[in-house]
Amino acid sequence: MKRSILTSILGSYSENVIRKSHTPSAIVIGGGFAGLAAADALRNASFQVILLESRDRIGGRVHTDYSFGFPVDLGASWLHGVCEENPLMPIIGRLGLPLYRTSRNNSVLSDHDVESAVYDTNGRQVPQELVEKIGMGRCLRPYWKREETDGDMSIAKAITIVMDRNPHLRQEGIAHEVLQWYLCRMEIWFATDADSISLQGWDQEVLLPGGHGLMIHGYRPVIDTLAKGLDIRLNHKVVEIVRHRNKVEVTVSTGNTFVADAAVVAVPLGVLKANTIKFEPRLPQWKEEAVRELSVGIENKIVLHFSQVFWPNVEFLGVVSSSTYGCSYFLNLHKATGHPVIVYMPAGRLARDIEKMSDEAAAQFAFARLKKILPNAAEPINYLVSHWGSDENTLGSYTFDGVNKPRDLYEKLRIPVDNLFFAGEATSVKYTGTVHGAFSSGLMAAEECKMQVLERFRELDMQSD
Secondary structure: OHHHHHHHHHHHHHHHHHHHHOOOEEEEEOOEHHHHHHHHHHHHOOOEEEEEOOOOOOEOOOOEEOOOOOOEEOOOOEEEOOOOOOOOHHHHHHHOOOEEEEEOOOOOOOOOOOOEEEEOOOOOEOOHHHHHHHOHHHHHHHHOOHHHOOOOOEHHHHHHHHHHHOHHHOOOHHHHHHHHHHHHHHHHHHOOOHHHEEOOOOOOOOOOOOOEEEEOOOOHHHHHHHHOOOOEEOOOOEEEEEEOOOOEEEEEOOOOEEEEOEEEEOOOHHHHHOOOOEEEOOOOHHHHHHHHHOEEEOEOOEEEEOOOOOOOOOOEEEEOOOOHHHOEEEEEHHHHHOOOEEEEOOEHHHHHHHHOOOHHHHHHHHHHHHHHHOOOOOOOOEEEEOOOOOOOOOOOOEEEOEOOOOOHHHHHHHOOEOOEEEOOHHHOOOOOOOHHHHHHHHHHHHHHHHHHHHHHHHHHHHHHO
C-alpha cells in the first residue's frame, strides 16, 4: 500500500517537472515566405520549430533560378511598395539588395508611368501619344459608377456597359487594340481574365506608397536570410493534420508523423482547394467555405535568354491585338539587370493553354510573338518556363477578387481553428497577392500561435501549483 502511494506521488511529480520544463513547440507547413516568416518568428520566441516543405527547395512561389549564370525570378520578382512601411524593407536594406524602380505610381489599373514600346501585330510601333491617350484609367474610370450597378459584375462586363452608355468612348481599329492591351496588363496584375475580375473588389486592396521595385538580384537572398538556422525538412509533403486539445499531429506522405503544441498552415490556397491535405476533425464549415469561394489565378513567366540585345532599351515591350488573348506583354530584364533576357508574361486562359505545351513549345510560342514585332530577332540560347497553375505544390499563382465574392473571405481564411493557425498571401486582407502580404501574414500567425500556446502553458503551471 505504501509503495503504491509513493509511486503515485513520484509519478505525479515527474509529470509536473516534464510539463514545466517542456519547450513550446510548433510545426510550420509550407516553406514559402509566409511559412519562413512564421518559423523564424517562433524560433526567435524560443519555440521548438520544425518546418515541413513538400518541395526539394524552399521559397514556394518565390523561386530564383541561377541556371543562366545569374539570378532570374520565376515567381514573384517585384516589391510592391518601395517604402519604409513595407515590412520587407528592413531585410532588403540590411542585405544591401538593389531595386530597379519600374514605376513610382501605384495604380491597380496597370496604367503606370512605365516606359514601354508598343507594336501592332505587323511590327509597326504604335504612336506613344495614342498609347497614352487610350490609357484605361484616363479613358474609362470616370464612367465606372459602382453605385449604379445592380450587384457585382466582371470588369469585362462593366467596360461593355460603359461603352454602351457612352458611345463616344468606343474605340475602333488600332485604338481598340491598344485598349485591349491595357486590359491585358490588368489581367496580368490579377492573374486572371477580365471576365473573372470583380468590379466591386478590383481596387479595394491597400497599396503601399513608393511604386514598384524589381529585385535585381532576385528574392533568394531574402529567403536564405529567413531560413538561416531553421530546422527545415524538404520533400516532406503533408497529407494529414490531426488536431487534439493540446497538440497537433502532422503526417507526411512517407508515413512519418510529427507532433507539436500547434501548427501554422502556410500552404498556397490552390493546395487547400485541392483537398490534398486531410484535416481531422474537418475544418469548420465557414473555413471550408472560405477555401472554396476564394479565387486563385494563374500568371506564368517564359524567360528567354539571348546572346545579345536586339530590342529597344525600354522597360516593357507590348503587342496589341483585337482581344486580350492575342496581346503580349514582355519585361526587358536587360534594362534592370544588364543581362540579355526578355520575359514573356501570360495570364488567365492564355497561361493555362500554354501550360499544356512542352517547355520547348512554350518558349517557341513566346519567341514567335516577339519575332512579330522584332523580325530580326535571333533565336534564344536558353529558356525557362514556370508552371504555377499545374504545379501540384501551388496549383495557382495568387489570389484575386472574384465576382460576387465578399472580401471577408480573406479574414475567414486567416482566423485560427483551435491550435491551427493559417498564413499565406490569401490570408492577407490588406496585401493579398503580394510577397510582403505573405510575409506579414506569417508574422501574424506566429504571434497568435505564440500567445495561445504560452497562455496554455501558464494555465497548466497554475493548475500544478
